[in-house]
Amino acid sequence: MLYFIGLGLGDAKDITVKGLEIIKQCSRVYLEAYTSILTVGKQALEEFYGRELILADRDMVEQEADEILKGADTVDVAFLVVGDPFGATTHSDLVLRALKAGIRYTVIHNASIMNAVGCCGLQLYNFGETVSIVFWTDSWKPESFYDKIKRNRDSGLHTLCLLDIKVKEQTMENLMRGRKIYEPPRYMSVNQASEQLLEIVQNRRERQEDLAITEDTICVGLARVGAEDQAIAVGTLHQLASCDLGGPLHSLVVTGHLHPLEVDMLRLFAIELDTLPNLKMTDSSTYVS
Amino acid sequence: MLYFIGLGLGDAKDITVKGLEIIKQCSRVYLEAYTSILTVGKQALEEFYGRELILADRDMVEQEADEILKGADTVDVAFLVVGDPFGATTHSDLVLRALKAGIRYTVIHNASIMNAVGCCGLQLYNFGETVSIVFWTDSWKPESFYDKIKRNRDSGLHTLCLLDIKVKEQTMENLMRGRKIYEPPRYMSVNQASEQLLEIVQNRRERQEDLAITEDTICVGLARVGAEDQAIAVGTLHQLASCDLGGPLHSLVVTGHLHPLEVDMLRLFAIELDTLPNLKMTDSSTYVS
Numbered sequence: 394m395l396y397f398i399g400l401g402l403g404d405a406k407d408i409t410v411k412g413l414e415i416i417k418q419c420s421r422v423y424l425e426a427y428t429s430i431l432t433v434g435k436q437a438l439e440e441f442y443g444r445e446l447i448l449a450d451r452d453m454v455e456q457e458a459d460e461i462l463k464g465a466d467t468v469d470v471a472f473l474v475v476g477d478p479f480g481a482t483t484h485s486d487l488v489l490r491a492l493k494a495g496i497r498y499t500v501i502h503n504a505s506i507m508n509a510v511g512c513c514g515l516q517l518y519n520f521g522e523t524v525s526i527v528f529w530t531d532s533w534k535p536e537s538f539y540d541k542i543k544r545n546r547d548s549g550l551h552t553l554c555l556l557d558i559k560v561k562e563q564t565m566e567n568l569m570r571g572r573k574i575y576e577p578p579r580y581m582s583v584n585q586a587s588e589q590l591l592e593i594v595q596n597r598r599e600r601q602e603d604l605a606i607t608e609d610t611i612c613v614g615l616a617r618v619g620a621e622d623q624a625i626a627v628g629t630l631h632q633l634a635s636c637d638l639g640g641p642l643h644s645l646v647v648t649g650h651l652h653p654l655e656v657d658m659l660r661l662f663a664i665e666l667d668t669l670p671n672l673k674m675t676d677s678s679t680y681v682s
Numbered sequence: 683m684l685y686f687i688g689l690g691l692g693d694a695k696d697i698t699v700k701g702l703e704i705i706k707q708c709s710r711v712y713l714e715a716y717t718s719i720l721t722v723g724k725q726a727l728e729e730f731y732g733r734e735l736i737l738a739d740r741d742m743v744e745q746e747a748d749e750i751l752k753g754a755d756t757v758d759v760a761f762l763v764v765g766d767p768f769g770a771t772t773h774s775d776l777v778l779r780a781l782k783a784g785i786r787y788t789v790i791h792n793a794s795i796m797n798a799v800g801c802c803g804l805q806l807y808n809f810g811e812t813v814s815i816v817f818w819t820d821s822w823k824p825e826s827f828y829d830k831i832k833r834n835r836d837s838g839l840h841t842l843c844l845l846d847i848k849v850k851e852q853t854m855e856n857l858m859r860g861r862k863i864y865e866p867p868r869y870m871s872v873n874q875a876s877e878q879l880l881e882i883v884q885n886r887r888e889r890q891e892d893l894a895i896t897e898d899t900i901c902v903g904l905a906r907v908g909a910e911d912q913a914i915a916v917g918t919l920h921q922l923a924s925c926d927l928g929g930p931l932h933s934l935v936v937t938g939h940l941h942p943l944e945v946d947m948l949r950l951f952a953i954e955l956d957t958l959p960n961l962k963m964t965d966s967s968t969y970v971s
Contacts, residue, residue: 399793401698401791401792402791403700404700405699406698406700406703407698407791408698408699409690409695409696409697409698410694410695410696410697410698410699410702411692411693411695411696413699414695477793477797477798477800478800479797479798479800479801479803479806485803485943485944485946485947486943488803488947489946489947492950500801500908502690502691502696502793502797502798502801502907502908503690503698503792503793504766504791504792504793504794504797505797507796507797508766508768508791508793508796509766509768509791511767511768512789512791514768514774514777517768517812518811518812518813518814518844519811520811520812521810521811522807522808522809522810522837522839523806523807525807548811548833550811555807618791654774654775655774657778658777658778661781
């Protein structure tokens with residue numbers, strides 16, 4: 394059996410009781426280490442689980458899946474995923490390979506940012522399509538996520554923005570020379586995401602488009618959701634561009650139409666207490682009671 | 683401290699290790715029992731946690747919140763919620779009351795249907811707004827969820843439909859006479875939701891509207907997600923109207939634009955193997971490779 398086990402969002406103890414029991418009985422345990430991270434590292438997990446973990450990076454999962462699946466028709470193998478196994482990134486490909494090889498699979502679910510984002514007080518059923526904000530480069534500045542945010546806002550819906558992660562990236566030179574030398578991992582912060590959004594707002598303004606968001610749109614920055622040092626900051630997009638939420642992972646929510654109860658919750662995390670009441674005047678698309 | 687603890691979706695062992703440790707140390711433990719259910723009852727949870735649970739129904743949470751909060755500024759109180767505490771139904775009101783009374787709170791997240799639905803192979807970031815389908819009565823047949831599904835479909839997005847739950851409902855007579863006699867709980871099945879959708883399709887067809895969905899739109903029925911006897915069935919809306927998925931809870935997904943990898947996953951759960959390949963001809967809004 395191949396077990397896909399979600400680890401949740403915070404630390405080692407966020408695994409479910411069922412998930413932990415299964416890990417202890419498996420022959421091999423892989424840790425998927427390229428789509429997300431916990432606030433603790435591999436060693437802390439190994440100590441808590443009492444098991445050695447095999448790191449599975451993107452290359453391994455995509456190119457050496459047979460290695461992971463080996464023998465899983467007769468022994469139990471666990472594949473650990475931060476968050477939920479079918480959260481932001483699915484592992485459908487590994488499921489299909491397993492079944493093709495006659496291996497059954499079981500999923501042990503857990504929290505992911507896709508549902509835990511509700512902790513900021515915005516109601517999950519008022520969210521539209523989730524978007525990803527990627528790191529811009531000097532020559533590549535895609536704006537497609539803005540148009541999705543616009544579509545959500547036009548329908549009064551909030552948008553969860555998942556922020557880019559760069560793990561085991563190679564410089565162009567190292568890539569071309571075939572040298573397996575990797576850059577340090579990079580995790581996009583709420584500041585960086587906000588700055589990119591502000592740049593798009595400015596671009597669209599220059600093109601005289603109707604703006605979906607402005608510098609004054611209320612946004613929510615979230616960091617290390619589910620961990621003890623979780624941080625949530627509510628303010629205008631402009632404010633979030635200079636708000637330090639500490640270490641990764643970060644996520645950003647661009648709000649849509651706000652229900653009074655949502656406003657009451659957002660106030661708990663306001664960067665400046667008078668941001669929310671003032672909002673009505675500056676960003677008419679957002680409703681405040 | 684007031685702890686909001688998610689129980690996940692299946693049985694007693696779907697609680698996180700952290701959540702279980704907290705339950706064991708709390709002075710009082712409440713079980714929220716009106717927005718969702720596990721596949722096991724209160725007694726099984728009490729045996730596994732080694733703690734007595736106090737059932738908190740809607741009346742209690744809404745009208746006797748002080749009772750729940752009593753003393754939580756000095757002792758630890760746990761409030762258990764099936765799924766994630768801020769999943770389909772938030773408990774923002776209880777959070778705000780706690781803070782007003784000077785009581786701090788902590789959230790222990792877990793899986794909810796909002797993210798676990800990914801187990802059917804549809805990618806979470808291809809979902810639009812989540813909708814609720816309510817039980818129709820003879821005189822009240824709202825169709826607003828259809829318009830939201832239409833909006834999602836127009837954007838190529840899938841729609842998660844949460845199906846109605848009626849717990850501790852009173853008949854009009856008992857309500858008027860003030861008798862606290864409750865009807866047996868009712869949980870909407872995938873069949874019932876599909877039948878209501880089919881009726882709307884027929885209504886809209888008679889009004890000569892452009893149809894957002896038809897009898898041939900590919901839908902996914904899910905039952906008891908995360909439990910050992912979880913069931914997933916993929917077929918046309920027409921097929922799902924007569925497909926028995928067993929006991930509660932059920933959810934329904936109306937698909938949007940399908941990515942080839944999503945189609946490969948959906949095939950695993952197809953009611954009839956030739957449903958998906960045939961689809962192209964009958965429902966042109968859905969893409970199949």
